[in-house]
Amino acid sequence: MSPEASAGLTRRDFVSDQAIRWCPGCGDYAILAQMQKVMPELGIQREKIVFISGIGCASRFPYYMNTYGFHTIHGRAPAVATGLKLARPDLSVWVVTGDGDALSIGGNHLIHTLRRNLDLKILLFNNRVYGLTKGQFSPTALRGMRTKSSPEGTVARPFHTLSLALGAEATFVARTVDTEIQHLQEMIRRMAAHKGTALLEIYQNCPVFNDGAFEDLKDRKIKSDHLLVLEQGQTLRYGAEQDRVIKLNPKHMCLFPGRADEDDEGVEVVHDERAVDPTLATLLARCEGPEFPTPIGVLRAIEEPTFEERSMAQVEAQRRRLGDGQLSELLFSGDRWDVDQ
Amino acid sequence: MQQASNSERGGNGSSPSPAVEELESVVIRFAGDSGDGIQLTGGEFTRAAALDGNDIATYPDYPAEIRAPAGSLAGVSGFQLQFASSKVFTAGDAPDVLVAMNPAALKTNLSALEPGGMLLVDEGAFKAKNLELAGYEQNPLEDGSLANYRVVSADFSKQVSAALQRSGLSTKEIQRTRNFFALGLLFWLYQRPVKPEIDSIRRRFGRRPEIADANVKVFEIGYQFGETTELFQARYHVSAAKLEEGHYRNVTGNEATALGIVAAGRLADRPVYYASYPITPASDILHHLAGMTRYGVTAFQAEDEIAAVTSAIGASFGGAIAVTGTSGPGFILKQEGIGLAVTTELPLVVINVQRAGPSTGMPTKPEQADLLQALHGRNGESPVAVIAPTTPVDCFDTMIEAVRLATQHMCPVMVLSDGALANGSEPWLLPAIEGLEPIRIEYRSDPEGFAPYLRDPDTLARPWALPGTSGLEHRIGGLEKEDVTGNVSYDPENHEHMVRMRQAKIDRIARRLPPAEVFGDEAGQLLLVGWGGTFGALREATRTLRSEGCAVSHLQLRYLNPLQSNVGEILSAFDQVLVAELNCGQLCSILRDRFLVDAKRLNKVRGQPLYIREIVEAARSLLPRGTVRELRV
Helix, strand or coil: CCHHHHCCCCHHHHECCCCCCCCCCCHHHHHHHHHHHHHHHHCCCHHHEEEEECCCCHHHHHHHECCEEEECCCCCHHHHHHHHHHHCCCCEEEEEEEHHHHHHHCHHHHHHHHHHCCCEEEEEEECCEECCCCCEECCCCCCCCCECCECCCCCCCCCCHHHHHHHCCCCEEEEEECCCHHHHHHHHHHHHHCCCCEEEEEECCECCCECCCCHHHHCCCCHHHCEEECCCCCECEECCCCCEEEEEECCCCEEEEEECCCCCCCEECECCCCCCCCHHHHHHHCCCCCCCCEEEEEEEECCCCCHHHHHHHHHHHHHHHHCCCCHHHHHCCCCEEEECC | CCCEEEECCCCCCCCCCCEEEEECEEEEEEEEEHHHCHHHHHHHHHHHHHHCCCEEEEEEECCCCCCCCCCCHHHEEEEEEEEECCCCCCCCCCCCEEEECCHHHHHHHHHHCCCCCEEEEEHHHCCHHHHHHCCCCCCCCCCCCCCCCEEEEECHHHHHHHHCCCCCCCHHHHHCCHHHHHHHHHHHHCCCCHHHHHHHHHHHCCCCHHHHHHHHHHHHHHHHHHHHCCCCCEEEEECCCCCCCEEEEEEEHHHHHHHHHHHHHHHHCCCEEEEECCCCCCHHHHHHHHCCHHHCEEEEECCCHHHHHHHHHHHHHCCCEEEEEECHHHHHHHHHHHHHHHHHCCCEEEEEEECECCCCCECCCCCCCCHHHHHHCCCCCCCCEEECCCCCCHHHHHHHHHHHHHHHHCCEEEEEEEHHHHHCEEEEECCCHHHCCCCCCCECCCCCCCCCECCCCCCCCCCECCCCCCCCCCEEECCCECCECCCECCCHHHHHHHHHHHHHHHHHHHHHCCCCCCECCCCEEEEEEEEHHHHHHHHHHHHHHHHCCCCEEEEEECEEECCCCCHHHHHHCEEEEEEEECCCCHHHHHHHHHHCCCCEEEECCCCCCCCHHHHHHHHHHHCCCCCCCCCCC
16 A cells, blocks of 8 residues: 555544444553554555454454544454455455453454464453443453452462463563553554554553453552563663662573663563564563563564465465366266256 | 166176176165274275266265274265266165175174165174174074075185285285175176276275285186186166266265355455364365465465364455354354344355264264254354255355355355265266356455445445555454444434344345246245255155155255245145255244245154155145045055
């Protein structure tokens, strides 16, 4: 797509005429605003863009984008997007989903979509709770979370979304926070630029049912101690003075939080999002508070042919070998006999 | 029925050959272990009969287990075919000839064989272990229990061992050629040409020439065995049927379904998207289409049934001809997705190759118990079109019709096939491509006056507006929409309007359907009604009854929703109506409800097709005394 294609488009061109129905203070507003802001920069014709969602608060997103949109059914957005992309590789297809939608009822579609690597973009809004059904625990709810459906606290452990995505062989895995506006914009640009399935987990506050779930990552006074901003080719430094560091203990193949100037069993590692081996990315995906800072940024971005490219290559090879398919030739194939009177 | 019409055509010169009897039709059932190559043997014999110009119908009947323990009753696989010099409608109620490759095959199939029928057995397989596995205390070949049948017993196992002792093949590989001994023997018995079969074996086993050689050799000794043995009193001949002039091939229902999907794409000049998750007995459709990508088909094996249907909806949103195929347990999983297609008013074709249920049921056995599920198996008022192919060949036309209805009326169309149609085969008079009516699809392109739910005044269909079209950007979804604008709406009046609108849109399909046609007289004492794959049995039963002078007619419904507009009128012209189905009365309930007709039921839920005699008997019991001439048996 040439940049000229969307020349002249502004944020306003991506704002639909529908009144927004999210709760006041919901993190979804910020995400929508950043998306509408970044879209004109991407050089994609507006009519080529499709937002597909499942069910949940996040999944109302397509109604508010003045592009093509499809608000589908619970958990199935990645599957609908897969069919659309296979039928129409020319389109820019974005999936908007939530932690319940993508990781619970739609878990199977998510892992298989990641495994296939079609050129799809998946924004997973993670607020660790079911909002639209009024506050039950979700698959990312931290253990012990008390909700209407877990009055004594949840028993099971939560998914680490990005670890799951890496386990599903995702080629692009990233995370951001709804309030980190610049970072969020940058992550949207990065996933747009990735050729393949890109998963962006966005920690998003639900002010009604799980307010403050990500407070450590948002509080200006302390967030630098809790956010590890990943940069390609950089060590894993964080803290206001950048003196804290995530190190690798090579003997036990684990990460631990340390100090830059401390002599310990660990070594500093350099972040490489292009590493084909997902080990370090997986270790990072599992870092969480209170012991660890939360990594945000691109954990993995590797180049691989997409599913549609590989499929098209097969079709072309079949065409070269056997020619363009003619219906009459197909019907008349196999053992035939003629009846003459 | 194996009936000698006249006896002539002496032997072919070699003196020991017995006389040749001319027969009008023969039903053979091959039965043996799942690993015995029964389906292959049946298929090869079918091919030969077809190439010789017989009319044919086949019914493969096999277990769900791929290889149940050898010799066990659970592992018995069957293949029945009828071949004839006249038109045949089914694979036959009962075999004239039963080929039993082991005791288990005999045990499970003998009850089907009429007294006097021919029983061809491999006595080499009737050893102590196999007899015990089949639950025989004594060898039935020796205890006189088969006295009512014409038993032709030979030791296939020994014959093939002797013939292949220097082949270098293992004992197991040698024994696996036994089916070709049976095939060779039957080729001799029914005077089929040997050369094309040998070519076919060589083609089929081309990658393993040593196996091809062994199979050819065994096929030949089977044939020679017929020539030299004195076990047969006669050879038989079934002449070519007087079929309509043209080009023919043999086709199964699933194959015809796949070809119909490809043809629909070509007739519409649009890409086809087929998504499916492996399930018996629908997987063959996926297999066929997976090899047809150069014909403009994208065949996608999804991670589950739900992804198959929802990805098809995504493809449909993008403008493809979207089809998904499955069987009962997958169909129920697709229903939520189908509901989405109902409310977003997108074209979608869903094939359900029905099998015996509930739940996993009997995966390889046919049933018609998903009609009500197709009509009503979703939440909310969720009308869809439902059609059902009537024969394996009709699957081709039905798929074209399904795509035509779905795309012209912007709605989901359910296609109810079944396991017997899917795997059954018959000769197909190949259609002239240029004679097939194109499917006209128009995507909306003009932004002027566009609204996503602005309807065609005639069909009530909304426009098909594809992503990528400038100026038509819009959002659709599963929430109730305001008519015309498509905006989310909770307005009570709008909801009622939309519920009735979606129903009216489906009802209006009836306007473009051809009238239903009755076979026989348009009025009379009894109308036999069926739908889908029971066509052959009902048509043959009707012919039988009419030939006895009964005032019986037949109506086979291909359109289940909406019904053709003259169905009520047809029903009212008969004194009695008998609805025959492979379920507990689903269509019958619909007809009674819709037309207040006192229709009677004939229901069968045994995982088997309807048999002609069952229908004839049920019909006779309804006909007034004195109108039924007793059949001379």
